Amino acid sequence: MKIIVLGPGCPRCHEVEKRTINALAELGIAAEVEKISDIQRIMEYDILGTPGLVIDGKVVCSGKIPRLEEIKAWILEAAG
């Protein structure tokens, strides 16, 4: 599984990255987490606001900080 956190480097984006890593740890699932902070590359995704969270190529959330439980649910869904 590949998870991408989109954000130019603001505290909110760090929070999403932190929560994602916590979610993975709590679920015991291994995944590659990448942080993209280049605005040109961020704009390749269809989002209007950062932070954005992309799991396996699909934007699951943007413009807000998701709860830990929400992130877990998305990860489980993507893991099948």
Added chain:
Amino acid sequence: MDVIGFVLKLLQGGLGNLAAYLAAHVLLCLVPAFFIAGAMTALIPKESVTRFLGRNAPKVVSYPAAALAGSVLSVCSCTIVPLFAGIYRKGAGLGPAITFLFFAPAANILALVYTGGLIGADLAFARLFLSLLFGIGIGMIMALIFRRSEQARDGNGDAMFAGKATLKKASLAFLLILVALLLSGTLKIGLLTNSYGKITLPISGLDRFQAFLSRVVPADAAKGQEGVSVQGAILIGLLILIAAAAWRGLGKISEGFNRWTWASLGLVVMTLLVAAAGMTAHPGGLDILFTGKMFGVVLSVVLLAFIARKRLTPDEVRDFLWESWRFIKQIFPLLVVGVFAVGIIRELIRPEWIEALAGRNTLLGNMAGVLFGVFMYFPTLVEVPIAKMFLSLGMHRGPLLAYLMADPELSLQSILMISAIIGKTKAWVYVFWVALFSTLAGLIYGAFKDGASVLRITLYLAAFLALLAAGLWRMSRRANEHQGGIR
């Protein structure tokens, strides 16, 4: 030359300015403003505004919506850039995107409240009104100039703007009461500033403490330096306590409420109450006056607590507190450093220089204000204490507004950022228009302050706009002919 004495004097200037700033009633507007900004970020769903910014939105809707998005959604720079790029590439286009970009730093809640509290409500209103007018104006001009290259943008982003979420009634009420809290602390009307009771705390020695404070931080009206009162000293103490408690109480709020959360919220309310009260120290003790402001603060806080408990979900309350704390953590240190620096700079600048350059409302003075804004980069909101310094050193309010309009829009950093998204040519054309309109804003506002009649100002403005329209029309015709010649 006495170098050490000179350096000490500079440091004293910086610290004095900082102490006077923290102790002043500016807190009463800044603290609620941080919480309003937090509430806006956490409780207003982006989609409630962005759905008016799609590709198919009519101009009458998209331009005002872009301005609204600027003032409501973008208190944080990490929202401005993606939203700007999104509106430009996949939504309503270059015009509204520019309006959004122009309006966001000048008219978000923090900037407006801060300008109003520190410098004056008149300047805050001028900033809001002229930014709105010129933001939409510049957006339309840019759309007109570049309408040919506009058609080549990439499409298929409609889904991004299709969200249907709306603002909850309870969230709206919560926001409005926060605004009421802000107003009850800052409005200078009799009902709020009158005192309705008095108690005297028998603490002796406070008058000597006040004398000590006046000696350490001397007030100097000529240079616009303010002193520190006993009340101010208490406020500074409370602020330090809040910082200590909030680090654990609000910083870790996402894991749930804890003892520190309640402690920091209690301290915040305490700070608001102390700032709202009237206090005088005398040999017999400390007089505390119960002002109308205090009742306003108590009433708003009770209402806020009620709504948060009964009408908002725990998640929403947590998000609200987290975002508010994030703003404070991000912006307050910048302000502290900025204000300290302003105190030092003030020792070095002579009032005669400012008066000679921008003491009157001249074209040159306004251009100087804009130029200073372009070449100096100050982090978010620090432009306001800088402007305050210029004002106290004798700058006219016209050039001051020109500076306040240009500084947040045009720093080298932001120019680079937008040129990465819309290209170098468009970025520099944008810079040109912002510089022109900022100068104009300063001139208009300065003339208004100097007592020119509104009719004459309107006439001048109309003449200028007519000239502008004619110029743009000719330009677009020439572009058309040019195109025809190539074919």
